Amino acid sequence: MTAEKSPFVVSADWLQQRLGAPNLRIVDASWYLPAQKRDAKAEYDAGHIPGAVFFDHEGLSDPTSGLPHTLLSPVGFAGGVGALGLSETDTIVVYDGPGLFSAPRVWWMLRTMGAETVYLLDGGFDAWKAEGRPVTAERTVIDIATFTPRFDETAVTSFEEMTRIVDDQSRQIADARSAGRFTGEEPEPRAGMRSGHMPGARSLPATAFADQGRLKPLPALKAMIEEAGIDLTKPVVTSCGSGITAAVLSLALQSIGHKNNSLYDGSWSEWGSRPETKVVTGKA
Structure with missing residues (x-):
């Protein structure tokens, strides 16, 4: 990373060199508007970065609010991301397909709930694939974790x-x-x-x-x-x-x-x- 780059963004080289590292967690946070005609979950199932888990924006939002994508309660959020194997002490890299669309939302939510070391993948999964980097359709084995929320209201x-x-x-x-x-x-x-x-x-x-x-x-x-x-x-x-x-x-x-x-x-x-x-x- 250079001095001109965001401290919250990591390069594809940085991530590829660390694939499989302890306490590194990777999250596919892709979500699309109907007009984009992309199915985030289907794309994840067809291929994702090795070790990545899928963040369901609809499933991990408050169903009682009557609004789309509303932030869950700290306890609800913690349970949802813990089930994805995420802890607030992990180093977490979040990505989406085009690179800067829905991934920042999950970056923001994780940090708002107390995770301190959260990054975005520069260029997203589309660039990762175009550069010929590792992709797998294998199911990621998840070890359920405890995420202890520290909500920043x-x-x-x-x-x-x-x-x-x-x-x-x-x-x-x-x-x-x-x-x-x-x-x-x-x-x-x-x-x-x-x-x-x-x-x-x-x-x-x-x-x-x-x-x-x-x-x-x-x-x-x-x-x-x-x-x-x-x-x-x-x-x-x-x-x-x-x-x-x-x-x-x-x-x-x-x-x-x-x-x-x-x-x-x-x-x-x-x-x-x-x-x-x-x-x-x-x-x-």
């Missing part, structure tokens, strides 16, 4: 907190959805949701932070965030469609040393579907 913003933030502008809001959805020029992919954005929000499309599936260098991340109107000396809350790609912004912020940030877990799935919330259209 400051990392998560609730609906009630988000309502106050919009009203008093006490935190900056960074929105990871596409520019068209942010301005209201494109419809939301989920039925019953208004297009547009929260008053005061800034548009930082998550797709802009990757170059061929790799997180951009730190100077570029900093420049992009500042050019969007975010003051890095002040707190930030990240948001997106359903809480998945907001974690790309959380990753970018933390990579450049910004510590006072949280993720609005309900994101636009919650905000855009509630009739009482404030929504504006056009550019910020």
